[in-house]
Amino acid sequence: MVAERTLAGPCTAWPQDSAFIREVLDRIGDKWTVLVISTLGAGPLRYSDLQASVPGISQRMLTLTLKELERDGLLTRTAFPEVPPRVVYELTDLGRSLHEAVLSLAGWAAGHHGEIAAHRRAHEESGVGRAKTNQLLRKH
Amino acid sequence: MVAERTLAGPCTAWPQDSAFIREVLDRIGDKWTVLVISTLGAGPLRYSDLQASVPGISQRMLTLTLKELERDGLLTRTAFPEVPPRVVYELTDLGRSLHEAVLSLAGWAAGHHGEIAAHRRAHEESGVGRAKTNQLLRKH
DNA sequence: CAGAATCCCCACGGATACTG
DNA sequence: CAGTATCCGTGGGGATTCTG
Numbered sequence: 201m202v203a204e205r206t207l208a209g210p211c212t213a214w215p216q217d218s219a220f221i222r223e224v225l226d227r228i229g230d231k232w233t234v235l236v237i238s239t240l241g242a243g244p245l246r247y248s249d250l251q252a253s254v255p256g257i258s259q260r261m262l263t264l265t266l267k268e269l270e271r272d273g274l275l276t277r278t279a280f281p282e283v284p285p286r287v288v289y290e291l292t293d294l295g296r297s298l299h300e301a302v303l304s305l306a307g308w309a310a311g312h313h314g315e316i317a318a319h320r321r322a323h324e325e326s327g328v329g330r331a332k333t334n335q336l337l338r339k340h
Numbered sequence: 341m342v343a344e345r346t347l348a349g350p351c352t353a354w355p356q357d358s359a360f361i362r363e364v365l366d367r368i369g370d371k372w373t374v375l376v377i378s379t380l381g382a383g384p385l386r387y388s389d390l391q392a393s394v395p396g397i398s399q400r401m402l403t404l405t406l407k408e409l410e411r412d413g414l415l416t417r418t419a420f421p422e423v424p425p426r427v428v429y430e431l432t433d434l435g436r437s438l439h440e441a442v443l444s445l446a447g448w449a450a451g452h453h454g455e456i457a458a459h460r461r462a463h464e465e466s467g468v469g470r471a472k473t474n475q476l477l478r479k480h
Numbered sequence: 481c482a483g484a485a486t487c488c489c490c491a492c493g494g495a496t497a498c499t500g
Numbered sequence: 501c502a503g504t505a506t507c508c509g510t511g512g513g514g515a516t517t518c519t520g
Contacts, residue, residue: 217378217443217446217450218375218378220446220449220450220453221374221375221378221442221445221446221449222374222375223449223453224445224446224448224449225368225369225374227456228365228369229365229368229369229370230369230492230493231492231493232493234361234362234365235358235361235362238357238358238361246501246502247501247502247503248501248502251502256494258493258494258495259502259503259504260493260494260495260503260504260505261492261493261494262503263502263503263504264493270463271459271460271463272456272459272460273455273456273458273459273460274456279502282501283501284501284502285500285501285502285503286501286502287501287502287503294452294455294456294459297448297452298448298452301444301445301448302361302445303357304441304444304445305361305364305441305442305444305445306357306360306361306364308364308437308438308441309360309361309363309364310357310360312434312437312438313360313363315413315434316367316412316413316414316434318413319411319412319413319434320411320412320413323410323411370512370513371512371513372513386481386482387481387482387483388481388482391482396514398513398514398515399482399483399484400483400484400485400513400514400515401512401513401514402483403482403483403484404513419482422481423481424481424482425481425482425483425520426481426482427481427482427483
């Protein structure tokens, strides 16, 4: 009891927000989800166009991502019973609202990634600069 | 050229936003970063308190996460040369701004995770409902 | 107390081949 | 065209042990 501890037993700083935060991140934190959502943000697309619009994605990942997004009600899948199959994917209102939320995050990134890059470079200079001067004392 | 394609050669729907989006997600999309940031959002904490405040985190992951965050200028590390070592971590202005951006995302989650859960449950009913109708094709 | 070093597992995702 | 099925490598991250 040295002074006051802003501490907080097991998990109190972020009451139950942490659960929500992790929920979104588990949802959009993967490699492709936001790319697909952003792409569909411009309008409905069919499977093949989607694959062409999201550069490095494989069919496997595109299919899996779309399935999960459909399952969560973020987009709709519409299959037309035609001779050459045609399936169109489109964001739902829920999906569009997520898209906007993600865009605001992207806005933050656009506004600060320069700062981050600068800090990162500064650390590389003083940290990985010369492996000669630092044997075992490198703290700023 | 059947009709107009809203398509977009390789990557045009999200001009260069996609790069920023991926940048943030690669940064905060991992398992612990946002938890640490959120915890430090309440105020500076020392290593051990941090570990106690972030429930399941291991020393390894806490250390790695803190290092990356410091490297990117999102938090500062202050070591006091005392007999029992004491190290305090604190968010920078940059870190706090990211924290707010993340909180807005959490706000979205808090407002919509009910909807998502509902959709998800609806899919489980109609999809994995009866394992009788489908012979030998079980989901995952 | 605040880490660094090591070992190890398994889920994420890429590549490829097959199908309705 | 729009998927499905399968194999397989990588690395994120947990558990444990050692150190200044």
